[in-house]
Amino acid sequence: MSPHRPPRAGCITLGAALSIACVLLGGLIATTADAQRRGVAPIRVVRPDPAESERLTPVVIDNVRYLSTNDLARIFGATKYWRPEIQKLSLRMGTHTIRFTVGAPVILVDEEARNLVAPVILVHGVVHAPEAILELLFSWGLVPDATYDGDTRVIRYRVEPHSIRQAQLYTRDRVTEVVASLGRSLPTRVLYATPTELRVLFEGGTLDSARVFSGGVVADGWMRETAGGVECRLGLTEDARGYTINVTNNRLKISLTYDRGLVDAGIFTRLEPLALGSIPGRVRTIVIDPGHGGSDTGSPLPGGQVEKDVALEIARALRSALQSRTQARIVLTRDGDVDVSSDRRAAIANGAKADLYLSIHLDNEGVVRGGGFRVLSYQSITENSEAPIVVGDGNVALPMPAWRGAQSPFAGTSLALAEGVARALRQVFPATPTVTEAGRLETLQSVACPALLLESAPTARTGPEASSPRGYTIYDYTQTVARAVDEFVRGYRGI
Template sequence: MNLRRLSLRSAATAALLACLAAAPAMQAPPPAPYTVLLPEGRQPLAVRVIGGQEMFALDELAKLFDLTVREDTLAGGLAISTKTQTIALTPGQGLASVGGRVISLPAPPARDGRAWFVPVDFVPRALGPALGTRLELRRPSRLIIGGDLRVPRIATQADPQPAGLRLTFNVAPATPHTVTQEGSRLVVKFDAHALDANLPASPSPELVPSIRAAETGAGIEIDLGPRFASFRAADAPGDRGAGRIVLDLVAAGETTAAKPVPEPAVDPPPLLELTPVTGLRTIVIDAGHGGDEHGARGPQGTLEKDVTLAVARRLKGAIEARLGARVILTRDGDQTVGLDERAAVANNNKADLFLSLHANASARPAASGAEVFYLSLADYGEEAQRAAQSSVPVPVLGGGVRDIEVIRWEMAQARHIDESAKFAGLVEGALRERVPMSVRALQQAPFRVLVGANMPAVLVEMGFISNPEQEKQLASEAFQGSLVQALLDSLVRFRDTRGGQEPLLPAGIGN
């Protein structure tokens, strides 16, 4: 499919576009600058909103990262050079080329007078690879973190208790720390370069007047008020490599009267996510292919479209029975459904999750095992290139055109990549417990069906239908049951990470 012929198939897509287009007209206050944390120190980096996109001035990046920027007036492109690599940008194109690899950006570079601006995602996606280092962009906390700096994320919750106040710090990843009383404050010090912490106002000012980040070093300072009597600190493991610090602050006069404070391991306080998220209320299951599109065909004639529909139907039943979530299938029969229509079903129903089911095929009959994908345009492995659904001509700096397997980075999925990656990891882990996995079990690829999904979205290749043994498995009740159970487990685990919902039912489905 040619880039210019991408059509807007759904009202949801159109509405999303309209809302993006309206964004710059709303005159939001200027965005807060980012802070760049590098081994050499920290620097503020101003950001501007242009065309609804947060952008950095190329000149500022050049100063900060020692880059040379050259404008190719003849070809109309920009060449940004590090000591070893050059990034090519083309005005009007939301793409960058780094050492011949094409990387997608959410918007083209923008010009204001003589100054050029690039989307903030340019830093992790293009500049990091060109510098040969990791540059992590944490949009919610306005941070760019370079190299191997340790900057744990800390989500804090303050819960009033009968005896005083409980502060819970969820620290991801778990980081060595100390808790000490220094005069009229408690100090939690972390073995880290900096903290990425959200700290709430104290709900008990008499006990704790304020909670704030330490001015130097990676620490949190908790001021102690007139009612403070004593404290107790306990560590508990958090989820997925996170650590949890539970600080109980006991108020004067409450010590003897108060009920014993429950152990954190017995009564873990709910996690507070850095960004507000809801649970899983609506899940869209996409049975790949259908109708005229058979998908892959096994040596015995088993069709991918039949396997995906069978698993989708069973999974729907299992989710409804066990999670109480609403499940919508993109097709519940043997009909053809367009790739964009599938994401539109999810968008129109405001789904919290999109899960696309497929079966793989390879010219190598021995190829076997499940693979889990989430969207990428930055990785162009061979598998990903085969998986790409469209080819667009990309102008090359200095003139000429070449064909590259790429899909334009459209509006929706970019915002959910982190959550999609998290879900993909959980799916991979849950599948691994029950079915054979490919050597490349977790990958990113530019699957067209995921691009327009405005929610976390993952595609599962459940096995290789081209492999005679796996073809038999994929068609069997028992194997499909294992797949359903594993996918259900991953949904429960993902829902556990999102909170804000009624207690979970047990995950077993009894077959």
């Protein structure tokens, strides 16, 4: 405990009461406060960057040290709301609100009353609170990035505070909100917003701890760190209709509503199914890309096979499956054992004005090794990002010069389609691990339509009935992918 600790709450001296009266009466106290500012040891605020470190000098009124709420707002990155007509001030710190009333020796923290050692006062028109409020703020955990030592009177910020903190879900009247405190501004990207799911990426952000959410129109959701930053993914209930995202200097808020009126009024953005094709619900051309070919054999597979041959077999089976379900023209980037460059594959798709591009590969690594599926889509990330970059089959991660390819505008739709295909695979093959991944895929970056790279496990023999280590056949696999694509095209809501 500090030897300089001021008197306990409730022990207001007559002098203090008179001083407060003077302050309230017309600012006469200002001269006294200025006089008493000298000789008071400042509080040191130590930041990781020494250039940003500073000192706070309290004013002393009748032996009580007071700190300006302007100073508190500045050092804690809080937002201040002052309502002079009722002499009340609110400080918004992350997801917490502290309310001060001039003349009251009490503050409200998130509606809960806490005693102060002396009343809140006005000095030069600025609300001041007793310095002892610092120990209260820290002991209540309102300043997670810093510590306070009352004996040495030093506030010490930790190195590199997380940029997103204290994320919480609130259900209000017609609105469900995910609110978090922001340490710095972050590029915000809505990956997609469909009636079933809202997915938002805060690029380059870091998170204090992973969260899960449910309540209101959020059936299940989470916020966690991913390769590109911090991602928030909210699975929505059937009655969700609209969303808004609001990011200020120190706070982010994702709001959802079931109220059609708020959507019709333009206050919320409508959640709409993502459509493939130039005419919604109608896909004219699908390009299937059997990976590798010719001198590029791809991965060696068990049983002496090579990836290029089985990929072609899967591509042909997928062509049949899609032809039986859709009216689309199906184009293969190769229909034989020939060399085709990545650029040439993209050129074939773009030249055919493809509405959808599906690249077929097999793998012998990771989740796929044990017989699983990996559904990959392209995700561009900011140039200074340290996120791993996936090249080719996803087996190699190495940095590539960043540039925004033709695929960038379709990344959201591609990601949503990837989730749809993965969901269908999980339904049909519940015992088979299925993962989705997004990254800078070289093979997709120049394709100018929604695009996926589908990886499955090698089969032990050839033919549509050939089965993987998990027992699924090429026929079952391609039928499932075709069904998922068809449902996506028709705006299926999913589960």
